Amino acid sequence: MENVDAGIAKGLTYANTNEDQALDRLFALLRIPSISTDPAYTSDCRTAAEWLRHELGEIGFAAKVHNTDGHPVVLATDHEADGPHVLFYGHYDVQPVDPLELWREPPFEPFIRTAENGELQIHGRGASDDKGQLMTFIEACRALKAETGKLPVKVTILLEGEEESGGKNLPPFLEKMQDTLKAADIALVCDTDMWDRNTPAITTSLRGLVAEDIEITAASRDLHSGMYGNAARNPNQLLAEIIASLRTPEGGVAIQGFYDGVKELPEEIAEIWKGLDFDDAEFLDAVGLSVPAGEKERSILEQTISRPTCEINGMWGGYIGEGFKTVIPAKAGAKISFRLVAGQDPDRIRAAFRAHVESRLPADCSVTFTPHGGSPAIAVPVDGAFLSRARQALKEEWGRDVALIGSGGSIPVAGDFKRILGLDSLLIGFSLDDDSIHSPNEKYNVTSFTRGIRSWIRILAAFGK
Amino acid sequence: MENVDAGIAKGLTYANTNEDQALDRLFALLRIPSISTDPAYTSDCRTAAEWLRHELGEIGFAAKVHNTDGHPVVLATDHEADGPHVLFYGHYDVQPVDPLELWREPPFEPFIRTAENGELQIHGRGASDDKGQLMTFIEACRALKAETGKLPVKVTILLEGEEESGGKNLPPFLEKMQDTLKAADIALVCDTDMWDRNTPAITTSLRGLVAEDIEITAASRDLHSGMYGNAARNPNQLLAEIIASLRTPEGGVAIQGFYDGVKELPEEIAEIWKGLDFDDAEFLDAVGLSVPAGEKERSILEQTISRPTCEINGMWGGYIGEGFKTVIPAKAGAKISFRLVAGQDPDRIRAAFRAHVESRLPADCSVTFTPHGGSPAIAVPVDGAFLSRARQALKEEWGRDVALIGSGGSIPVAGDFKRILGLDSLLIGFSLDDDSIHSPNEKYNVTSFTRGIRSWIRILAAFGK
Numbered sequence: 021m022e023n024v025d026a027g028i029a030k031g032l033t034y035a036n037t038n039e040d041q042a043l044d045r046l047f048a049l050l051r052i053p054s055i056s057t058d059p060a061y062t063s064d065c066r067t068a069a070e071w072l073r074h075e076l077g078e079i080g081f082a083a084k085v086h087n088t089d090g091h092p093v094v095l096a097t098d099h100e101a102d103g104p105h106v107l108f109y110g111h112y113d114v115q116p117v118d119p120l121e122l123w124r125e126p127p128f129e130p131f132i133r134t135a136e137n138g139e140l141q142i143h144g145r146g147a148s149d150d151k152g153q154l155m156t157f158i159e160a161c162r163a164l165k166a167e168t169g170k171l172p173v174k175v176t177i178l179l180e181g182e183e184e185s186g187g188k189n190l191p192p193f194l195e196k197m198q199d200t201l202k203a204a205d206i207a208l209v210c211d212t213d214m215w216d217r218n219t220p221a222i223t224t225s226l227r228g229l230v231a232e233d234i235e236i237t238a239a240s241r242d243l244h245s246g247m248y249g250n251a252a253r254n255p256n257q258l259l260a261e262i263i264a265s266l267r268t269p270e271g272g273v274a275i276q277g278f279y280d281g282v283k284e285l286p287e288e289i290a291e292i293w294k295g296l297d298f299d300d301a302e303f304l305d306a307v308g309l310s311v312p313a314g315e316k317e318r319s320i321l322e323q324t325i326s327r328p329t330c331e332i333n334g335m336w337g338g339y340i341g342e343g344f345k346t347v348i349p350a351k352a353g354a355k356i357s358f359r360l361v362a363g364q365d366p367d368r369i370r371a372a373f374r375a376h377v378e379s380r381l382p383a384d385c386s387v388t389f390t391p392h393g394g395s396p397a398i399a400v401p402v403d404g405a406f407l408s409r410a411r412q413a414l415k416e417e418w419g420r421d422v423a424l425i426g427s428g429g430s431i432p433v434a435g436d437f438k439r440i441l442g443l444d445s446l447l448i449g450f451s452l453d454d455d456s457i458h459s460p461n462e463k464y465n466v467t468s469f470t471r472g473i474r475s476w477i478r479i480l481a482a483f484g485k
Numbered sequence: 486m487e488n489v490d491a492g493i494a495k496g497l498t499y500a501n502t503n504e505d506q507a508l509d510r511l512f513a514l515l516r517i518p519s520i521s522t523d524p525a526y527t528s529d530c531r532t533a534a535e536w537l538r539h540e541l542g543e544i545g546f547a548a549k550v551h552n553t554d555g556h557p558v559v560l561a562t563d564h565e566a567d568g569p570h571v572l573f574y575g576h577y578d579v580q581p582v583d584p585l586e587l588w589r590e591p592p593f594e595p596f597i598r599t600a601e602n603g604e605l606q607i608h609g610r611g612a613s614d615d616k617g618q619l620m621t622f623i624e625a626c627r628a629l630k631a632e633t634g635k636l637p638v639k640v641t642i643l644l645e646g647e648e649e650s651g652g653k654n655l656p657p658f659l660e661k662m663q664d665t666l667k668a669a670d671i672a673l674v675c676d677t678d679m680w681d682r683n684t685p686a687i688t689t690s691l692r693g694l695v696a697e698d699i700e701i702t703a704a705s706r707d708l709h710s711g712m713y714g715n716a717a718r719n720p721n722q723l724l725a726e727i728i729a730s731l732r733t734p735e736g737g738v739a740i741q742g743f744y745d746g747v748k749e750l751p752e753e754i755a756e757i758w759k760g761l762d763f764d765d766a767e768f769l770d771a772v773g774l775s776v777p778a779g780e781k782e783r784s785i786l787e788q789t790i791s792r793p794t795c796e797i798n799g800m801w802g803g804y805i806g807e808g809f810k811t812v813i814p815a816k817a818g819a820k821i822s823f824r825l826v827a828g829q830d831p832d833r834i835r836a837a838f839r840a841h842v843e844s845r846l847p848a849d850c851s852v853t854f855t856p857h858g859g860s861p862a863i864a865v866p867v868d869g870a871f872l873s874r875a876r877q878a879l880k881e882e883w884g885r886d887v888a889l890i891g892s893g894g895s896i897p898v899a900g901d902f903k904r905i906l907g908l909d910s911l912l913i914g915f916s917l918d919d920d921s922i923h924s925p926n927e928k929y930n931v932t933s934f935t936r937g938i939r940s941w942i943r944i945l946a947a948f949g950k
Contacts (some may be wrong), residue, residue, distance in 0.1 A: 031532070034660060051571055053594075056808075057806070057807055057808025057809060057810065058806060058807050058808060059807060075500075075697040115810060116804065116806060116810055118804070118806065119707075122706070122707075135726050142717065155834075157776060173795055184810075185808045185809065186808070186809060192496070204771075210914070227711065229811070231713075231809050231811070233809070238726075238773075239772040239773050239774055240772055240773030240776065241587070241772060241773075241921065241924050241925065242584075242587075242924040242925065243772060243923075243924065244734060244894070244922055244924070245794070245796040245798060245822060245824065246692065246694075246824060246892070246893050246894025246895055247789065247893055247894060247918060248772070248789065248893075249789065249794040249796050249824050250736075250779030250780070250788035250794035250824075250893075251660040251768070251769065251777050251778060251785045251788040251789050251791060252769070252772060252774055252778060253774060253776065254778065254796055256728070256797035256798075256799070256800045256819075257728060257729075257731075257796075257797050258731060258777075258799075259725070260724070260725040260726075260729045260800070261725075261728075261729040261732070262730035262798065263721070263722060263725035263726075263729075264722075264725045264728075264729035264730075266722075267722060267726070271715075278623065284778055289737045296857055303716070304716065304717070304849075306705075307704040307705055307706060307708060307717060308704050308705030308849070309703065309704055309717055309718060309849045310848060310849040311848055311849045312716050313715065313716060313717065313718040313719065313847075314715030314716050315715070318718045322714065323715035323716040324582070324712065324714065327715060327771070329710070329714040329715035330726065331710040331714045331719055331722075331811070331813055332719055332721035332722050332802070332803065333710060333803050333804055333809070333810060333812050333814075334721070334802065334803035334804040334805040334810070334814075335719075335721045335724075335725070335800060335801065335802045335803060335807040335814075335817065336800065336801055337542065337797070337799065337800045337801075338798050338799035338800060338820065339581065339583070339798055339799040339820060340800070340801040340818075340820070341522070341523065341581060341583070342522055342523050342524060342783065343521075343522025343581075343650045343651070343855040343857070344522060344650065344651060344696050344798070344820055345522065345581055345649075345799070345820070346694070346696070346796070346797060346822050346895075346923065347798050347799075347924070348796055348797055348798070349798075349799075352800065353805075354721075355803065355804060355805070355809055355810070357710060357809070357811050359710065359711060359715075361716050382775055382776045382778075383775060384769075384773070384774045384775040384776045390849065392808070393809070411665040411740050415790075418757060427711070428711050428712055428713075428714060428715075429709070429711025430711055437841040453712060456706065457709055457712075458707065458708075458709040458810065458811065458812050459706050459707040459708065459709070459812070460706065460707065461706075468720040485752050
């Protein structure tokens with residue numbers, strides 16, 4: 021026991037004194053534009069994977085880049101310890117950067133900025149989602165290895181490159197490697213938020229995701245609105261009518277059967293949420309809004325965590341360049357996604373959506389659907405030994421009780437770990453809700469990074485006790 | 486009289502024997518990518534203007550390029566004749582070419598193609614709208630000058646470069662030059678269709694146009710749909726709902742007061758339309774459609790000519806690139822235009838549209854409107870001497886009675902000529918409804934070009950009698 025605590029202390033000291041080098045390494049990773057969704061960046065994704073393999077090898081992991089049908093997976097193992105076995109997950113791919121003109125600095129030239137509130141922030145695409153986060157764990161391992169010679173638990177690190185682009189090649193990879201990966205006792209997923217700047221959090225529920233790309237075709241070619249206006253079906257108009265029909269005037273989703281199986285929030289969770297310091301108006305005000313857009317009778321926490329949603333992530337049709345063009349286009353399209361909660365089956369929701377669209381098409385129009393990933397909502401058990409040790413370790417680092425919260429986001433891999441490997445996941449991350457992930461000017465607080473490293477040192481040591 | 490007829494005969498012979506050279510000249514003009522709506526092509530617009538000035542000078546016109554606040558205007562005069570004075574109008578600017586991938590050949594590398602029906606077609610952006618058309622008149626002048634030494638009437642040629650981009654600099658130019666231009670007796674506008682491949686047409690009514698660019702802003706930045714989905718207003722959804730609200734389920738326009746002042750089709754016109762060989766199903770079938778989209782109780786001719794419309798010409802919001810991005814964008818926008826008929830005031834329609842949009846915005850969203858041109862519908866008197874002479878001349882060339890038709894398109898300049906110069910317009914053109922103007926693979930039949938030249942020779946001679 022004393023050895024372990026001494027190991028923690030040494031590891032924490034190492035992390036503190038080597039902060040600049042750790043930041044340098046993170047910056048090197050942030051400079052690689054590993055946008056997984058755009059084929060133009062395919063080789064950059066591989067570069068990021070190779071960079072991580074090299075880093076992990078240097079620390080002492082047996083690390084390898086595994087090819088898939090898409091972007092590669094990095095798998096690294098250090099199983100010298102006698103203790104339990106953790107499978108750490110992160111993703112090295114990042115979101116696209118458009119609209120580029122809204123970035124204050126180029127997204128792949130990371131830098132440290134002092135914010136107006138005095139906080140030091142690491143800026144760059146992926147700083148928070150998920151490169152900064154995954155590096156907290158790698159740096160924690162580096163500190164422990166450097167100071168104690170070995171890790172307190174068996175560690176397998178799995179870093180994928182398709183989290184932001186549907187991730188359809190990870191499940192087959194997990195299946196292929198299941199004999200190895202099933203040896204783990206718990207998965208650690210580092211891709212979530214803290215409760216606030218001072219309060220660590222463990223995420224115990226996640227919404228699922230169904231995403232669809234739809235393209236509607238009307239005429240066989242673009243038409244001149246002077247010649248065909250009124251008489252020819254305008255797919256922009258049709259698509260707008262279909263999108264409008266997806267929502268009820270009360271802010272709900274209007275697809276038939278959409279809420280089937282959705283349960284009301286359990287009393288005990290509702291009680292916990294009441295105790296949280298959460299202000300609906302403040303949440304919206306922070307992004308320039310004041311009118312909640314979802315179901316009128318639901319709180320913001322419900323709308324964003326425990327209720328499903330339908331969002332139009334992209335929409336296009338006709339001429340959208342400079343000036344004006346009086347065209348009736350042949351096609352229009354949209355990218356539409358659904359966040360699901362417990363009780364909703366992704367396949368059933370996808371089918372209901374498609375039926376909803378198809379039933380609204382005139383006889384001379386057609387639609388093509390392209391699916392982008394589908395995952396059910398998941399709930400993490402809140403009573404395990406790993407969870408309670410992680411809670412205690414986080415409390416020791418941050419000096420505060422850990423918030424056990426739900427998240428409105430979707431981390432399909434947690435469902436995959438359960439389904440394919442039989443593994444529960446602990447979702448622990450250090451992002452903040454103003455990190456602008458998926459937006460211009462993404463950042464990660466320097467404290468998220470440095471105290472994230474310290475948190476993992478404590479958690480791994482606690483698991484090894 | 487004999488001299489004039491001899492002049493016609495010589496002019497027609499010249500046109501026939503110099504067809505290849507005339508096509509070469511048209512091709513040279515078609516090679517200039519004079520897209521007026523895109524600032525990237527500003528210098529190409531000037532090149533087209535200079536090219537025309539040079540051609541007109543060679544024929545013997547006093548020709549000059551006049552600067553405006555936008556693209557230049559070419560003005561050329563030949564006032565040697567004693568007869569009446571005509572003001573010819575055409576536009577040298579062309580529509581944008583996207584989607585470029587749908588063109589069989591590059592849009593600015595014109596070529597002649599034999600179509601499946603055996604027709605020879607001139608292919609290239611602007612072949613029909615309006616470079617091919619305006620060149621029919623210039624080549625007619627060339628033929629008459631070459632063979633008879635002078636034109637049968639006083640001719641002023643005005644060629645503008647902003648017809649496809651709102652044309653807001655032409656009215657001030659007409660006002661500035663009104664003392665000169667008012668000397669004309671009639672305007673000849675060559676930017677319209679024939680009735681069919683064998684039947685010439687004079688267009689006697691045109692729809693007006695009001696165009697608006699709208700941009701809706703919700704949050705102050707792009708948001709992650711996992712974190713904000715449901716609670717944050719999605720401007721894509723809001724825009725779709727607003728667009729959907731512009732139409733009634735019966736295919737009409739739902740803006741309050743939109744149809745105020747719109748009159749039913751006069752009996753006599755309805756009778757003429759009944760006599761025309763027009764098949765509703767065939768019209769739609771030619772572009773792959775079968776279900777009329779406009780007011781259910783109206784015929785296609787009514788929907789496209791005598792009834793106003795609202796069309797979504799472009800629509801954008803969020804991520805529309807490769808793959809998927811679960812973003813809730815900050816902004817979404819659309820390009821929306823209205824075709825107006827007699828009785829509708831452009832300013833009133835624009836105001837009603839803006840009020841319609843504004844009344845549907847939640848308190849935390851805002852909208853900006855950018856106007857793009859506005860012109861009322863116009864009706865051309867059908868009883869003048871110029872019209873009857875042009876009818877007779879066209880009948881002699883084509884061997885058929887001329888169709889007096891309405892057009893669903895908008896040619897704001899005809900309204901400007903009336904308002905600013907007090908001039909009536911004769912709208913005579915040789916395009917066909919399958920010319921794919923404003924679309925990929927625009928073409929102009931070789932017969933439209935060559936017999937268009939011959940038609941103008943006959944019309945000018947008839948005016949000079």
